[in-house]
Amino acid sequence: MNRPARGRYRVAIVGGGVVGLFTAYHLARAGAGPIVVVDRGFLSSGASGRNGGGVRQQWETAATVRLARESVAAWRRFGREFGFNIWFRPGGYLFLAGTRDELGRLAEVHRVVAGEGLPAELLDRDGVARHADGLSLDGVVGGTFLRSDGTLYPFPVLWGLSETLRSLGVELLYGVEATGLRLEDGRVTGLATAAGPIEAAAVVNAAGGWSAEFTRRAGLVAFNEARRHEILATEPLKPFLDPMVVRLSDGLYFSQTMRGEIVGGLTVPHPPGTAGGMSSSPEFLVRMARALTGLLPRVRGLGILRAWSGYYDENPDGLPSIGEDPRRPGLFHANGFGGHGFMLAPASTRRVAQAVLGEPTDLDPAQFHPGRFLDAHRAAPAEGLTLG
Ligand SMILES: Cc1cc2nc3c(=O)[nH]c(=O)nc-3n(C[C@H](O)[C@H](O)[C@H](O)COP(=O)(O)OP(=O)(O)OC[C@H]3O[C@@H](n4cnc5c(N)ncnc54)[C@H](O)[C@@H]3O)c2cc1C
Known part of the structure; x- marks a missing residue:
């Protein structure tokens, strides 16, 4: 020891x-x-x-936006400061609203983020289509986008x-x-x-x-308290997707790695605590496969390469x-x-x-x-x- x-x-x-x-x-x-x-x-x-490597500055409270913005600046200089390439890729974060109420909520997020001086965009359905290729826009009414958000390799x-x-x-x-x-x-x-x-x-x-x-x-x-959160990676597709996509209604999120895998998760309710282990559940795989293939039809037929989980530590x-x-x-x-x-x-x-x-x-x-x-x-x- x-x-x-x-x-x-x-x-x-x-x-x-x-x-x-x-x-x-x-x-x-x-x-x-x-x-x-x-x-x-x-x-x-x-x-x-065990995480998805997502980095965003779009939040509901100004205090979180400020911590996130300062952190993005740190991620940008990480390579120079530490001598390691973390592959921070500012492909943006695209939030999707499926109802007028959800879009109203995103408009409020947009107001806070823009108020902090970040050039976030409030989008209608066509605006969403401009930012992400290959999404099925059935049930999407609009969203928000911020280009300087992105992903990194943990x-x-x-x-x-x-x-x-x-x-x-x-x-x-x-x-x-x-x-x-x-x-x-x-x-x-x-x-x-x-x-x-x-x-x-x-x-x-x-x-x-x-x-x-x-x-x-x-x-x-x-x-x-701890809460288990599940995530998976699919077989690779030729890279086509720049942003991290997040759907408000069910918490579905995914991005595409540089290797082409789609990596993402969805909130499946697990009991609090760490007793449940860190494996993957059939319920998650089924719900995630349905949600992902619905919003991103081109992943239909792809295999799942890996699925795993870890703990969110929630206040x-x-x-x-x-x-x-x-x-x-x-x-x-x-x-x-x-x-x-x-x-x-x-x-x-x-x-x-x-x-x-x-x-x-x-x-x-x-x-x-x-x-x-x-x-x-x-x-x-x-x-x-x-x-x-
Ligand atoms: C599936 C998943 C996806 C996620 N996606 C994202 C994302 O896209 N973007 C993002 O920002 N965050 C994401 N997160 C959250 C993010 O990963 C965590 O918030 C972050 O890694 C927490 O870091 P930490 O150092 O606090 O905890 P950890 O990385 O969990 O480190 C805690 C350490 O404490 C050690 N430890 C615990 N108890 C003891 C003890 N008694 N004695 C000694 N050591 C102990 C453990 O061994 C562990 O190594 C995700 C999390 C999960 C699980």
Whole structure:
């Protein structure tokens, strides 16, 4: 088993997915070492190695648009900064509305996104047809499109981050489970792990779909919960589709990789929690095949190459938790990202690092602070566009 090289660190991070690694990166760049990342799996074993690679800036709340826009800028410079090509391809995100009500909702999203200075387009049916080849427009009344949204490959992101972190002196301990917190007078003094105790002035809970489990291991009530999400890849077709397509009515989404595979998913209701495993269900395959062949008839007859699943880590208001837990000084949360933690990681984790360093962030506490769910009377905009 990997063992920590020292007994004492400034920061220990639970979870070596994109959120934990990017948090470590911002902290290391700020000179906040020594830092250790503890992960019971392997690099990319969590949702960060199982996602659709979608990156978008179209959201219902201005705060999410801002995090997304800053993150897109980070994805664009990732190759220069980390020396890894992540194949970020700005083919746009095309949202589809099937009713006037849905189009009204997208018009509201468009108002928020355009208000943040991004050139999103509100589309009628013909406009939709202009942006995506091969869609059956039966039942489509309009949509929205933003060209600077797109897709990337998650794996080189994780490789680039982990290589860079090692070169910055950050310890990455994969295969080591964090079993709880070490406390003194209610304050965090470190982590209990399967490889022995680790002293740390701050612990970051970046355990993705298992972050609620870790919060409970820390003796606290968790407000987020894991939900299994399924996805598949088809046999390849000659590339024809630029944007990521997302349908509002059922959450169907898909894009085409550079190899030509159609990769996409659909929300199938699974019970909360991580007990169900990360395989694929017949119900998903049937529903996905029906939905996909209906909207994109040219995939009819194609085989499914792979199907898999992972966990969305969902907060009740669709927004992540970023900051110190008011119930446990020294415990910081970087979780609750739902189906969007990859795309939002660069900007969100910069705020996590600021919180760990005791610096103010520009985030509205009513929307992002981990303690917000303790206040029953809080009134802050939730993020409802959590599909796709
Ligand atoms: C099928 C699917 C499709 C998705 N599509 C997209 C998309 O298109 N775009 C997008 O932005 N996001 C998408 N997401 C969401 C995105 O993948 C996640 O929000 C993001 O990867 C979360 O990163 P993370 O680092 O928080 O979690 P993870 O990558 O899950 O990492 C958490 C890590 O914590 C470790 N861990 C857990 N408990 C412990 C413990 N007690 N001790 C030690 N280690 C522990 C795990 O081993 C794991 O490696 C998708 C997710 C899924 C499942």
